[in-house]
Amino acid sequence: MISGAERGKGGDALARHLLKPENDSVEVLHPRGLGSPDLVGQVRELVALSLGGRTDRPVYHVHCDPDPAIEDNDGARRRFWSLFEAEFQLTGQPFCGATHVKHGRRHEHRVYSLVRPSGAVVDVGYDYLRRERCARVVEFEFGMPVPTPSKHSRAIVRALREQGRDDVAGWMEASGTTTAERPVARLSPQERLIQERTGVDLDTLRAAALAAWRESADGSGFLEALRRRGLDLREGRSGPVVVDGTGTAHLATRLVGAAARRQDGSRILAAAVRERLAGLTLTQHGETHGRAVGPDRARARGAEAAPGGASHGAGAGRDAGGAVARGDPGRPDGERGRRGGSSVEPALDRLVARPAAARLRARLRLMAPAANRELADRLDSVRARQWIAVPGVTDIWGLPIQGERPRLG
Known part of the structure; x- marks a missing residue:
C-alpha cells in the first residue's frame, strides 16, 4: 500500500486537482462535518473552519493506494483510514475527498482540517513514518505475501513491537525488509x-x-x-x-x-x-539583470559611476551589463541604510530618473484626498489656538496644566 500526504492552505486548486478529468472515474466522497454540496465548497468550508487555529497550513491532504495484490480494495482503504485517524487523532475531524480510478487502480484522497474546535492544531510530525506503519498493518491483515519496501522498515518494526503488534513485526522481519538495502525513490x-x-x-x-x-x-x-x-x-x-x-x-x-x-x-x-x-562568478537566477557573485565581486564593486555621481543606468557598483555586486554601496539606498547615516541621495536620484508618467502617478497618490484635507484643516485650527497655564493646577508630575485662552468678543 502506498500513501502520500501534503499539508497546505487549501483552496480551489486543491478541489480542482481532486476532480481532474484525467482519471478514468472520479467519485466524490460523502463529507464529514461539512454542509457544502460540492467539493469546491467543501474545501472552502474546511479552510473557513480552520481560521481560528494558529497555523497558516490548516489543511492536510492524504491519499492511500492499496496494492493490486489486495483483492478487497474497499476494505483495505476503510481499514487504513481507521488506523490513520486513530494514529493522528483525527477521528471526528471534518474531511472531504474523492475516490479515483486511474489505469485500473482505485485510490482515495481525503482532505482533513487540522484545527480542532478549541483552536488547537493536530500534530502531524513524522507523518511519513506513521503512515507507513498503518500501511504495513493493512498489508499484513489483508494477506499480502511481503510488505512494501520502505527505508523506515527497522523503525516501523520497533514501533509495532511497542504497540504489541509482534505478528506484523515478525512478518516484516521474515520478509527480509529490515536487512535489505534502503530503497531510494527515483523522484521526490x-x-x-x-x-x-x-x-x-x-x-x-x-x-x-x-x-x-x-x-x-x-x-x-x-x-x-x-x-x-x-x-x-x-x-x-x-x-x-x-x-x-x-x-x-x-x-x-x-x-x-x-x-x-x-x-x-x-x-x-x-x-x-x-x-x-567556488571560483565562478555567476548570475543570480530569477532576476532581470542578475547580480555578480563570487571572488570577482570586488571588480564589480569598483565599477565606475555614471557622470554626475549618482547612478543612472549602469551607475555606481554596476558593471556594463547592469549586474550589481552583493554588498555594493551603490545598491538601492546604499549599503548601510539609515543606521549608518548614509545619504538618501541615491533614492532621490532614482525617483528623479523615473519616467514622467510614473512620477505623475506617484504624485497623485501622495496628494491628500478631501477627507485628509478636512482633517488637516482641523489640526491647523487646533494649532492656531493659544494655550495658557491654569494657575495652581498641575498634573501628577508637577507640570502645569494648560487650558485654552478664552476668546475675546
Missing part, C-alpha cells in the same frame, strides 16, 4: 510535479549534468560543458543551480550527486561540487 513528490509541469525528463537532465561534470576539470569547464548541452549555471538561493531549457532551476549539488549514484553507485559529495564551482 516535488521533483515529480516539476517534471510534469515542465515536460523535462529529470533522469535525462541528470545524465547531461553528470556528463558535463566528468568531462570538465574546473568550474569554467563545467559551465562550458553545460552550455554545449543547452543548459546554464547560475546562482540560486541555496547555491549554484543548473537551469534547463524551460528556465527551471535544479540545485547543482543534488543533480550531479543523484546522477552519479544512479549511474554507477559512486558518490559525488555536495562539498566537492561547491569546491569546484
Whole structure:
C-alpha cells in the first residue's frame, strides 16, 4: 500500500486537482462535518473552519493506494483510514475527498482540517513514518505475501513491537525488509510535479549534468560543458543551480550527486561540487539583470559611476551589463541604510530618473484626498489656538496644566 500526504492552505486548486478529468472515474466522497454540496465548497468550508487555529497550513491532504495484490480494495482503504485517524487523532475531524480510478487502480484522497474546535492544531510530525506503519498493518491483515519496501522498515518494526503488534513485526522481519538495502525513490513528490509541469525528463537532465561534470576539470569547464548541452549555471538561493531549457532551476549539488549514484553507485559529495564551482562568478537566477557573485565581486564593486555621481543606468557598483555586486554601496539606498547615516541621495536620484508618467502617478497618490484635507484643516485650527497655564493646577508630575485662552468678543 502506498500513501502520500501534503499539508497546505487549501483552496480551489486543491478541489480542482481532486476532480481532474484525467482519471478514468472520479467519485466524490460523502463529507464529514461539512454542509457544502460540492467539493469546491467543501474545501472552502474546511479552510473557513480552520481560521481560528494558529497555523497558516490548516489543511492536510492524504491519499492511500492499496496494492493490486489486495483483492478487497474497499476494505483495505476503510481499514487504513481507521488506523490513520486513530494514529493522528483525527477521528471526528471534518474531511472531504474523492475516490479515483486511474489505469485500473482505485485510490482515495481525503482532505482533513487540522484545527480542532478549541483552536488547537493536530500534530502531524513524522507523518511519513506513521503512515507507513498503518500501511504495513493493512498489508499484513489483508494477506499480502511481503510488505512494501520502505527505508523506515527497522523503525516501523520497533514501533509495532511497542504497540504489541509482534505478528506484523515478525512478518516484516521474515520478509527480509529490515536487512535489505534502503530503497531510494527515483523522484521526490516535488521533483515529480516539476517534471510534469515542465515536460523535462529529470533522469535525462541528470545524465547531461553528470556528463558535463566528468568531462570538465574546473568550474569554467563545467559551465562550458553545460552550455554545449543547452543548459546554464547560475546562482540560486541555496547555491549554484543548473537551469534547463524551460528556465527551471535544479540545485547543482543534488543533480550531479543523484546522477552519479544512479549511474554507477559512486558518490559525488555536495562539498566537492561547491569546491569546484567556488571560483565562478555567476548570475543570480530569477532576476532581470542578475547580480555578480563570487571572488570577482570586488571588480564589480569598483565599477565606475555614471557622470554626475549618482547612478543612472549602469551607475555606481554596476558593471556594463547592469549586474550589481552583493554588498555594493551603490545598491538601492546604499549599503548601510539609515543606521549608518548614509545619504538618501541615491533614492532621490532614482525617483528623479523615473519616467514622467510614473512620477505623475506617484504624485497623485501622495496628494491628500478631501477627507485628509478636512482633517488637516482641523489640526491647523487646533494649532492656531493659544494655550495658557491654569494657575495652581498641575498634573501628577508637577507640570502645569494648560487650558485654552478664552476668546475675546
